[in-house]
Amino acid sequence: MLRIAVFVSGRGSNLQAILNAIPNDLRNVEISVVLSNKADCPAFDRVREYQIPTYSISYTHKEGYITFLELPAILKELKIDLIVLAGFLKKIPDEVIDLYQNKIINIHPALLPSFGGKGMYGMNVHNEVFNASAQVSGATVHFVDKIYDNGKIIAQQCVDISNVKNPDEIAERVLKIEHKLLPFVIKKFSENKIVLRNNRVYLLEE
Ligand code: GRF
Numbered sequence: 001m002l003r004i005a006v007f008v009s010g011r012g013s014n015l016q017a018i019l020n021a022i023p024n025d026l027r028n029v030e031i032s033v034v035l036s037n038k039a040d041c042p043a044f045d046r047v048r049e050y051q052i053p054t055y056s057i058s059y060t061h062k063e064g065y066i067t068f069l070e071l072p073a074i075l076k077e078l079k080i081d082l083i084v085l086a087g088f089l090k091k092i093p094d095e096v097i098d099l100y101q102n103k104i105i106n107i108h109p110a111l112l113p114s115f116g117g118k119g120m121y122g123m124n125v126h127n128e129v130f131n132a133s134a135q136v137s138g139a140t141v142h143f144v145d146k147i148y149d150n151g152k153i154i155a156q157q158c159v160d161i162s163n164v165k166n167p168d169e170i171a172e173r174v175l176k177i178e179h180k181l182l183p184f185v186i187k188k189f190s191e192n193k194i195v196l197r198n199n200r201v202y203l204l205e206e
Helices: 013-021 068-077 094-099 122-131 167-190
Strands: 002-008 029-036 054-058 082-085 104-108 136-143 153-160 194-197 200-203
Touching (some): 013 029, 013 167, 029 167, 054 068, 082 167, 136 167, 167 194
Parallel strands (some): 002 029
Antiparallel strands (some): 104 136
């Protein structure tokens, strides 16, 4: 069983996509904990019906929040194998990245290495893609290192956006891809089918 910790900041549709895949493709995966930087994160509502613990997490001491300093002990206690950032807007501290090297993945709503970096999240990304007049966009799942959106790319899927009229249409098309791509990568990880070779990531076939 692959035990994952999912970090969220918003509506949690990617978290929902993982939850939906668990009875099917992800039968060997368990969401062991969900964490958010917001105590009232809408994504938390999605796990209420399951017995999945949730934590609100902050850099500083705040009522009702754990701090990032406490995170390594919690992840260890829960025997977390993989950290999944599914729309998490805060930076994971370097100490945690050192502890979970190549065991933290992030979903980004564009084709990295373009349209990434600090401040490039949510509609900011789709606005830039639209204003650049990019003709394709897509989703990227990548390993997380100490620099925003910089880690090795694990999987990408693109979508034609040549006929979109606004950034919202891009967001809609990309989100559909995200909901397939993230569970796909988690499945590959659970099967040990993600390998680093020649300084690149390879996904092994069945
Ligand atoms: C997604 O577009 C994800 O790629 C980005 O933030 C958004 C989160 O959406 N990092 P949701 O909370 O999963 O619905």
